[in-house]
Amino acid sequence: MRVSVIGCGYLGAVHAAAMADLGHDVIAVDVDAEKIATLRAGLPPFFEPGLPEILSTSLASGRLNFTTEMADVAGATVHFIAVGTPQSDASGAADLRFVDAALDALIPHLGPQDIVVGKSTVPVGTAERLAERLLTAGSTATLVWNPEFLREGFAVKDTLAPDRLVFGVAQGTGHDAALRALHEVYATAIAGGVPVVETDLATAELVKTAANAFLATKISFINAMSEIAEATGANVTELADAIGYDTRIGRRFLNAGVxxxxxxxxxxxxxxxxxxxxxxxxxxxxxxxxxxxxxLRQRQRVIERVLTEGGGAETGLTVAVLGLAFKPHSDDVRDSPALDVALGLVAAGATVVAYDPEAMGAAQKRFPELVVAKNVDQALLGADIAVLVTEWPEFVELDPRRVGDLMTHKRIVDARNVLNPAQWRAEGFHYSSLGRP
Known part of the structure; x- marks a missing residue:
């Protein structure tokens, strides 16, 4: 099929490259000329494992092209809207300006039988409003909603082989044709046994927001339990193991941390x-x-723990912060607990040296004053205390003996509860984590 992808940020760039990798002819559009030039050169503007490879092969095949001109989508029959919906400056609500602008720019170039597919995460009711916008503009194109469920660090896999596909389509003219088009777009995944949920527009929108709300609740629940565990001498990891055996609860994402x-x-x-x-x-x-x-309280707990275990910032405390990205296998520092911990320690008066395998450029772009190291050894050298805040394999697999040789004092706060306490204590470390004795 010939498809277009509107928006070449994290979601759009991955989706465009993956669609081309599946054999579709893809034209991807963005108003950012610099970003388009970078993508045309086969260079992703962010770190995502697997993306450089499929981007390179798709460009070389001729199936993938990038442009700043919306008119270039002419000839495509399925159009994915994959622009960002950031938090509004004035409130917690989603800012839908980019979604509205994308649809308005697309409308003049739509054919009468085209399918417009929303992938952006939007408040429930947005799709219905956009469908009315199409009608008001005189377009007979059909609007559907196909939410994304990408995990940063696994986005390519999650696009090519998702754990489910949700197709939200309103009843009426165009319903059956839209479903056929979506089934054709994702034919490879569907043939591989990926479950398909066919539903209405509102439900499709709610699936994404409800899933994220449930996941966030599960993570905050176990972090709340870590506070109770600390106050009572219980072990939150063993607690999570025990309740995780209940199939109604499950063990995944019950890991206390920052x-x-x-x-x-x-x-x-x-x-x-x-x-x-x-x-x-x-x-x-x-x-x-x-x-x-x-x-948000977990971040402050970690900051206070580091200061307390290190002896206080007034002592001239030097802290090695291991991690800046919000999660491993990503360079994303948006609302990153790790970055907040680093900045909070600086604000408290500590001398901070941070290291992250991928996110230091993004962090320094936002906060040029942040001191970063070239490698993990440089970050640890001379530190009074270290804090592990992003569970990169490089940090999880650190040798405590070698770490101890680099640091001034053997102190570490494991803000992800991923290290082996006995192993670190055996090497003379004062080891501290969240919710574990």
Whole structure:
């Protein structure tokens, strides 16, 4: 099929390259000329494992092209809207300006039988409003919603072989043709056994926001339990193991630590709450406010733990911060707990030297004053205390003996609960984590 992708940020660039890798003829559009030039050269503007390879092969095949001209989508029959929906400056609501602008720019170039596919994460009711916008403009194209469920670090895999596909299509003219088009777009995944949920527009929108709200709640729940565990001498990891055997609960994402971040979960639960308030149903999701608060409190807990275990910033404390990205296998520092910890320690008066395998450029672009190291050894050299805040394999697999030889004092705060306490204590470290004795 010939498809277009509107927006070449994280979602759009991955989706465009993956669609071309599946054999479709793809034209991807973005207003950022510099970003388009970079992508044309086969260079992703962000770190994502596997993306450089499929980007390179898709460009070489001629199936993938990038442009700044919306008119170039002419001839495509399926158009994916994959622009960002950032948090509004004035409130927690999603800012839909980019979605609206993308559709308005696309409308003049739509054919009468074209399919417009929303992939951006939007508040429920957005798709219905956009469908009316199409009608008002005199377009007979059909609007559907196909939410994304990408995990940063695994986005290529999640696009090529997702764990489910959700197709939201309104009843009426164009319904059957739209479903056929979506089934054709994702034919490879569907043939491989990926489940398909065919539903209405509102449900498709809610699937993404509800999934993120549930995941955020699960993470904040175990972090709240880590506070209780610390106060009572319990072990939150063993607690998670025990309750995780209950198949109704499950063990995944029950790992206590510094909390969640990135460009999705924090903004999406705030946008969900804002939309519920607009619907007069704020009480229904009021718990999400506490989910958010617990998550932000974890960052402060880690900052205070480092200062306490290190002897206080007034002692001239030097801290090695291991990690800046919000999660491993990503260079994304948006709403990153790790970056917040580093900046919080600086604000408290500590001398901070940070290292991250991929995110230092993004972090320094936002905060040029942040001191970063060239490698993990340089970050650790002469440190009074280290804090592991992003669970990169490089950090999880550190040799405590070698680390101890580099540091001035053998102290470490494991803010992801991923290190072996006994191993580190055996090498003379004062080891501290969250919710474990």
């Amino acid at each position: 909390g969640f971040g990135g460009g999705c979960l924090p903004k999406d639960i705030r946008a969900f709450s804002a939309r519920a308030e607009e619907l007069g149903l704020g009480d229904s999701v009021a718990f999400l406010g506490e989910v958010d608060a617990i998550n």
